[in-house]
Amino acid sequence: MNTDAKLEQLLRSGLKEMQIDASELQLSQLLSYLQLLIKWNKAYNLTAVRDPIEMIYRHLLDSLSILPYVQAGELTDVGSGAGLPGIPLAIMKPDLQVLSLDSNGKKTRFQFQVKATLNLTNFDVQQVRAEALQLSTRSKQLVSRAFASLKDFVNLTKPLAAKDARWLAMKGLYPEDELAELPEGYICEQEHLLQVPREEGQRHLLVLVKQMKG
Numbered sequence: 001m002n003t004d005a006k007l008e009q010l011l012r013s014g015l016k017e018m019q020i021d022a023s024e025l026q027l028s029q030l031l032s033y034l035q036l037l038i039k040w041n042k043a044y045n046l047t048a049v050r051d052p053i054e055m056i057y058r059h060l061l062d063s064l065s066i067l068p069y070v071q072a073g074e075l076t077d078v079g080s081g082a083g084l085p086g087i088p089l090a091i092m093k094p095d096l097q098v099l100s101l102d103s104n105g106k107k108t109r110f111q112f113q114v115k116a117t118l119n120l121t122n123f124d125v126q127q128v129r130a131e132a133l134q135l136s137t138r139s140k141q142l143v144s145r146a147f148a149s150l151k152d153f154v155n156l157t158k159p160l161a162a163k164d165a166r167w168l169a170m171k172g173l174y175p176e177d178e179l180a181e182l183p184e185g186y187i188c189e190q191e192h193l194l195q196v197p198r199e200e201g202q203r204h205l206l207v208l209v210k211q212m213k214g
């Protein structure tokens with residue numbers, strides 16, 4: 001079996017194991033994204049993960065592990081790097097409109113290329129520091145993976161967030177210390193253990209909200 005066929009087979013079986021139904025178009029978009037990531041990573045150093053098989057688990061499937069907790073509508077991905085988790089989520093969830101933010105021009109150029117190649121109409125990207133951005137409509141749902149502490153994630157993005165916003169923070173180790181340092185008035189409303197095939201370490205999703213008064 002050639003390498004591309006092997007990657008396709010591993011992705012198909014990983015999605016199946018996670019009970020994610022992908023159409024043939026979605027599957028081919030995920031594979032095209034993977035191919036672009038492999039190609040651009042050589043020159044642009046987008047991710048420390050170099051092995052294409054590892055990219056399937058640590059990037060594509062890890063991003064998709066939060067699918068059950070993402071609500072339809074808009075989602076702002078903060079510090080998205082190579083487009084993670086925003087690009088896999090935009091591919092798999094057409095009822096989601098993703099705004100992807102990163103301060104690094106090489107990374108946002110890569111994301112523009114992915115958007116154009118895959119014709120991802122529900123995905124937009126901006127090169128900006130999150131704390132410098134002003135949105136005309138504030139975001140109800142923000143996500144980050146490997147971006148910042150919980151405290152910094154909330155503090156840097158407060159001006160972007162609607163009153164009833166949910167901050168989805170993807171974490172490896174359970175961030176006990178970070179939870180103790182949440183900005184005043186913010187609570188962790190939900191915690192979910194995330195399951196990714198072949199990945200042994202525990203992964204967590206914490207959903208943070210601003211506590212309503214009264």
Ligand SMILES: C[S@@+](CC[C@H](N)C(=O)[O-])C[C@H]1O[C@@H](n2cnc3c(N)ncnc32)[C@H](O)[C@@H]1O
Pocket residue numbers: 078079080081082083084085101102103104107128129130131144145146147156
């Ligand atoms: C460790 S990478 C994580 C990338 C991606 N979320 C992932 O999981 O692979 C963190 C990213 O945050 C970006 N970043 C750091 N500070 C930022 C800020 N204040 N605003 C926007 N992006 C920022 C960096 O350029 C980098 O691409």
